[in-house]
Amino acid sequence: MAVLSLKVINEQDQVKCVASGENEVCLVSTLTYVKGDRLCLESDRKNIWLWLQFDDAMGRSLVYIKDNISYPIPFGEERTSYSPKAFYGDRHYLYARLAREDEVGAYRNLALNVYDRHGDTGCFPHAYANVETRGEAVFAARNAIDGVIANLAHGEWPYESWGINRRDDACMTVDFGVDVIVEKIVLYTRADFPHDNYWVNGCLEFSDQSTMELPMEKSVAPHVFPVDAKVTRSITLKDLIKSGEESPFPALTQIEVYGRVRDT
Numbered sequence: 001m002a003v004l005s006l007k008v009i010n011e012q013d014q015v016k017c018v019a020s021g022e023n024e025v026c027l028v029s030t031l032t033y034v035k036g037d038r039l040c041l042e043s044d045r046k047n048i049w050l051w052l053q054f055d056d057a058m059g060r061s062l063v064y065i066k067d068n069i070s071y072p073i074p075f076g077e078e079r080t081s082y083s084p085k086a087f088y089g090d091r092h093y094l095y096a097r098l099a100r101e102d103e104v105g106a107y108r109n110l111a112l113n114v115y116d117r118h119g120d121t122g123c124f125p126h127a128y129a130n131v132e133t134r135g136e137a138v139f140a141a142r143n144a145i146d147g148v149i150a151n152l153a154h155g156e157w158p159y160e161s162w163g164i165n166r167r168d169d170a171c172m173t174v175d176f177g178v179d180v181i182v183e184k185i186v187l188y189t190r191a192d193f194p195h196d197n198y199w200v201n202g203c204l205e206f207s208d209q210s211t212m213e214l215p216m217e218k219s220v221a222p223h224v225f226p227v228d229a230k231v232t233r234s235i236t237l238k239d240l241i242k243s244g245e246e247s248p249f250p251a252l253t254q255i256e257v258y259g260r261v262r263d264t
Contacts, residue, residue, distance in 0.1 A: 002045040006094045009070075011036025019094075027094040033073045033087055041069040041096055049099040052123075056093040057085040058114045062103065064124040064177040071115060074137070081137040081146075081160040104261050110182070111174050111257040116142040124177025127255075131167045139163030141172050144255050151220065151253035154192045161190045162252040164240070171238035174255065179233055179262040182206075185225040186258070187237075189216065190251035197247040203239035206232040218243065222256075231262055 005020040006027040016037070019027035031037075039054045046067055053060040054071055073087050113125045118132075118140055125145060133139035143160040153159040164170035185204060190196050202214040204225075214237075216223050235257060242250045 002043050002048060002098050004050075004096050004098070005040075005042040006096060007040040007042065008033075009038050009040055010034075024097040025095070029092040029094065030090055031092070032090045033092075035073075035075045037073045039071045039073065039094065041065070041071075043068065049104045051095070051097045051099055051103075052115060053093070053095040054115055055086050057083050057088075060095065061112060061114045062099055062108070063113055063115065065122060066124075066177065067122045069121070069123050071117065078137045080156045081140060081143055083157055107183075107258065107260055109256045110176055110180050110259055110261070111145045111255055112147050114146050116145055118142060124175060126175045126177070127162075127172060128175070129162060129164075129170065129172040131165050131170050133163030133165040136163075139165075139251070144172065144252050145174060147254070149188045149222075149254045151188050151191045154190060154195065154249075154251065159192075159253075163249075164251065166248050170240060171236055172252070172255075173234055173236040174257060175234045176232075176257075179231055180257075180259055181262055182227045182230045182232055182235065182257055182259040184227055184256075184258040185214070185235075186254075186256040187214070187216070187223040187225075187252065188254040188256075189219070189223065190253045191218075191220040193218070193247075194245075195247060195249060197242045197245050197250040199240045199250050200243050201239075201241045202237060205236040205238060206230055207234045208232065227259075229259075 004025045007018045008016040127141040127145045129141040138160045144162040150158040198218045
């Protein structure tokens with residue numbers, strides 16, 4: 001059992017609304033969010049799996065949390081990588097539920113987390129990179145695990161992506177927070193041709209430093225790579241080699257990692 005609380009807290013650390021429950025909680029907020037507001041998920045248990053929904057327009061994600069979560073509501077430029085419906089208006093439905101073992105252990109996309117964000121979050125899976133083009137929200141690493149696969153353009157949602165700012169040494173990591181068994185990798189590379197270039201090869205590194213090659217081609221369709229049931233805590237996409245075409249702008253729209261959590 002876990003006691004869960006959902007809260008809306010303002011910039012002065014005042015609680016604007018709150019709801020609590022055992023194993024499951026929902027919060028209906030009739031507030032119009034303002035800059036500085038944040039959403040919080042608190043639990044009397046740490047290191048747990050939860051179904052989490054901070055906004056009804058974004059849906060739920062199955063996440064692993066090591067501690068309480070504080071989620072600043074995006075405003076300004078940061079909002080450009082979110083649906084314009086997200087966090088908008090004066091009626092919001094927030095939800096959290098302790099996940100069942102069969103849900104945690106199911107075969108699924110282990111990389112999906114619509115509530116990931118830049119920085120140390122304590123909420124997994126979490127994506128981070130050594131470069132994000134100009135530090136702009138529409139090119140952040142989190143965009144590559146948000147479940148949106150639209151790859152025929154670039155820029156504001158739903159065309160957000162991980163942008164590498166022309167760096168030859170660009171790499172991105174997805175940290176699962178726990179050991180998982182990976183059986184398949186799917187990459188949606190951005191395909192806004194002729195603006196975009198594309199990668200002809202890449203490397204996937206697992207947490208034990210073993211690697212596998214990722215040959216790619218110019219394509220709108222996903223690149224699918226079977227994996228021989230590899231146990232890992234994280235994966236890193238690196239050693240990306242772009243084609244000889246003129247454009248200097250290859251980018252990643254989405255990475256999906258299919259498999260199961262090792263222990264539930």
